[in-house]
Amino acid sequence: MYEPASILLVEDNPDDVELTRIAMLDAGMDADLSVVYDGRDALRYLRREDPWVHVERPDLILLDLNLPSLDGRDLLKTIKNDDDLAVIPVVILTTSIDHHDVRESYRWHANGFVTKPADFDQYVETLRILHQYWFRAAVLPPKHDD
Numbered sequence: 001m002y003e004p005a006s007i008l009l010v011e012d013n014p015d016d017v018e019l020t021r022i023a024m025l026d027a028g029m030d031a032d033l034s035v036v037y038d039g040r041d042a043l044r045y046l047r048r049e050d051p052w053v054h055v056e057r058p059d060l061i062l063l064d065l066n067l068p069s070l071d072g073r074d075l076l077k078t079i080k081n082d083d084d085l086a087v088i089p090v091v092i093l094t095t096s097i098d099h100h101d102v103r104e105s106y107r108w109h110a111n112g113f114v115t116k117p118a119d120f121d122q123y124v125e126t127l128r129i130l131h132q133y134w135f136r137a138a139v140l141p142p143k144h145d146d
Helices: 014-026 039-046 072-080 099-107 121-135
Strands: 005-010 031-036 058-065 090-094 112-115
Touching: 005 039, 005 121, 014 031, 014 072, 014 121, 031 039, 039 058, 039 072, 058 072, 072 090, 072 099, 090 099, 099 112, 112 121
Parallel strands: 005 031, 005 058, 058 090, 090 112
Antiparallel strands: none
């Protein structure tokens, strides 16, 4: 049985969350999107702490860098230093074009760095490409170790 991809979007701006939902639909993405609005909640989600004790591990994390309570940079470091979470691909999805952010994200083992296009049609195309790569071309780790 085919299961849709599961994506965790870590984004503090509700307008960007809604824009991403709409762009994913326009891109034809068959994915279950879960959203958390700050880094601490993202970590609780990933560790399946209350109120997320029954969630499945996401196939992919789309991570904004500038987050409240736990910055996206620190969240990335925490994820990639945790043996249970490190295998989850993390793609930085941000408005930043700062070369330091790019370098540091890859230094901390981000699996990709994508700058959100300002144009909606380009954003749809960007998400379509991400979906094609991560859920059609790439082989992802299983959600559970067998």
